[in-house]
Amino acid sequence: MKTFFTMLIAVLMLSIQTVSAKEKGVVWERPVVTEKNDNIDGYFNTLLDIKRVEFADDETRVMMHVALRPDNWLQFASATRLECDGKRYALKKCDGMELDKHVYLKGRGETDVVFHFEPLPSSATKFDFVEGDAERAFVIRGVQNFGSVAHQMYPTSWRNEQTGDWEIGFYEDFAIYDCKFWNYKQKQQKGDKYMYVLENDGKEIVVNADKIKDGKRIITIDGKKATYSLLTSITLPDYPTKDTNPTFKNTHFKTDTVTLVGWLRNRPRAERYDDNSYNVNFTNPITGEEVNVFGKMDSLGRFVVKVPMPNSFEAFFDWDRTFIRTILEPGETYFLFYDFKCGHKFFMGKNCRLQNETLAHPFRWLNFNPTRDITEDNVRKMFDSLKNSLSKNMAELKEIAEKHPTVSDRFFAYRTKCYEAEAAFYNFVANSYSRNSGIAKDIMAENVRDLWAKRNENSLMCRAFWNFQGYYVWRLMDYSKYVVRSDKGNESIYEYLYPQILRRYRDAGKVKITDDELAQLERNAAEWRSTLEADFDKRNEKPNDYMKKSAKILEREDIKKVLDDENSLFDLYIFLEIAESLNIDKETRDILVSRFLYGSMTDTGEPLNETAARYVDELVSQPSAKAAINTLQNKYLALAKKDASKYTKSASDVAGMSDGEKILRKIIEPYKGKIILLDVWGTWCMPCRMALQQSKQEYESLKDYDLVYLYLANRSPEDAWKNVIKQYDVTGDNVVHYNLPADQQSAVEQFVGVNGYPTYRLIDRNGNLVDVNVDARSIDVLKKVLNKIK
Known part of the structure; x- marks a missing residue:
């Protein structure tokens, strides 16, 4: 009898569990994807991150995190569907976002939505998320449960459970470890166990991976054993322990090299991208100059960039594609993995925690809405919007600290000082829009004073701080006894x-x-x-x-x-x-x-x-x-x-002349029968000088047109004029420079129709101005005009 009751209870419990399972349905907690056609930066491009999929008898629910800067719109079509085994499953409704409308995300530029679809079969192992049939519709292919891919070894990335770092990745043609690409010299597989011999530059290491269990493997790398978890998220999960060190490496502005190794896996191909290089940009705090460093990229998207960093300082990575803003510390080596189709972005390195945290918690730009309608009410609103935006950003940092208690103190130190510096700098911008009106001046002075008082050593890492600091000193100069x-x-x-x-x-x-x-x-x-x-x-x-x-x-x-x-x-x-x-x-x-x-x-x-x-x-x-x-x-x-007299002409030939047309015709007289490209510039004009830096490339691109290049300098001191010509090597047998007296230069500019600098004009073979706007900085457009008149 006791056995009977025991069996009856067991049957009843099994029935209850079956009903409960049916009510709950199947849940994919960590879905992974095979391919996306959206980017994953969440600023220039929309970030779509499927967090969870729930299967029920009456519907399938897809929970998605969406991010895009608030001033850009996105749209989901009512034709959005799931595709599975050749069948389509229509969207029934969407919670959290209106369909078929341009939607601007509020606040921080992110939200969570739930899509309700017709029910997929409970046996489904993979599906595609398709946002309608428009040309640029979002498509996420190969959405599948984490468990269904956990036993695959290629492609996978693995995180050390103790340190929280991404330490190794296995891909079809090579592995990534210790910020290097390693070739497979030997591969062995026994069931779900793997052994590799990896080789890099003559060095060999052995890697053994045990069976996967609950998404984890014990992996021994070069004799060092640790537990690793499979990475399926877009960015690294939270680190397991708190880092309370708030300081950064300080070289006292002694330059040291940062080595950035990287791989843009499945990178997009488009004309607007430079497929041959990867770019890191920063502003040198010592000179104030913008520095662009490039690393050559191979056909697979692999690159190395050597960055001469003067101290721990803010840098910006390849904004066209990856849009990363973070701190680089001199002497460090980092590896950036950015997979466009599968949707992953991680840093590897001995000291890369901050960089991974900046990927996981993107920078929020200040919501600044300038106005030139300078009523007192509008000016107050403009400054209030800045103050409120800063407050929201600070509140977000507090929210991050509460929801992610292990995020490092270095992350908060960096992000706080950047937010404060940008707010201070934009106070000057707002004052400029307000044309230094009395109310604007008073509000700005109070705001800037408060933000200046909050600066500390970590402020010096932020690009915006140096802009703010310089503006602040100049501003106080303008209101000192000296002015x-x-x-x-x-x-x-x-x-x-x-x-x-x-x-x-x-x-x-x-x-x-x-x-x-x-x-x-x-x-x-x-x-x-x-x-x-x-x-x-x-x-x-x-x-x-x-x-x-x-x-x-x-x-x-x-x-x-x-x-x-x-x-x-x-x-x-x-x-x-x-x-x-x-x-x-x-x-x-x-x-x-x-x-x-x-x-x-x-x-x-x-x-x-x-x-x-x-x-x-x-x-x-x-x-x-x-x-x-x-x-x-x-x-x-x-x-x-250096002697530049061969290319600089004396104004004596036009001495005493005052008519702009006659002056110009006298200057071009020796070059009749040639097409002349006239460039009106000045040593004081930075866009002019930036264009002059590209002169040799310009001459090479236009060599088939047999042009004469005529440069007329505006308000340029003699020595500076000659130095710029020599500095940028704006020279050649067909290159002519004049630095006319101010009244003659003004007369020529009036005749030519100069409205800004640099100004370019074409003069045909008969010495007549061509009535077409041209710009030597747009070579392809210039060539089309030249083809018509040559």
């Missing part, structure tokens, strides 16, 4: 600097001047400022009141020479005075000096004068800052010795 502001413009009161400069030279025994005379100069400067504040038009008087009162002192030869020599450093002295008032440390001040002087040389195309060079030698102690300035200085000194 008088007016609706008619601004006027610098450099005269305030004269006493301190002359006092320094007197103490060094290089000039003679009394304390009374220095005090007199200080009073005269203050009075001159008061005069301009009362009547700004007096700035145009020659000599002005200050010069009249100070003439006896300033006209002395020794004093006049000192001030003339120091003139190029006036703005730098004011800049540094403001920087010191902000308690900027000496190392950062030296780097700001480097950026200032580097930019000055780059803008003018000329080396520093003797006084400025001596300042660098005596007062700049930061090694990298000093080296950067001296390197550029030596470059421009060498250029100054």
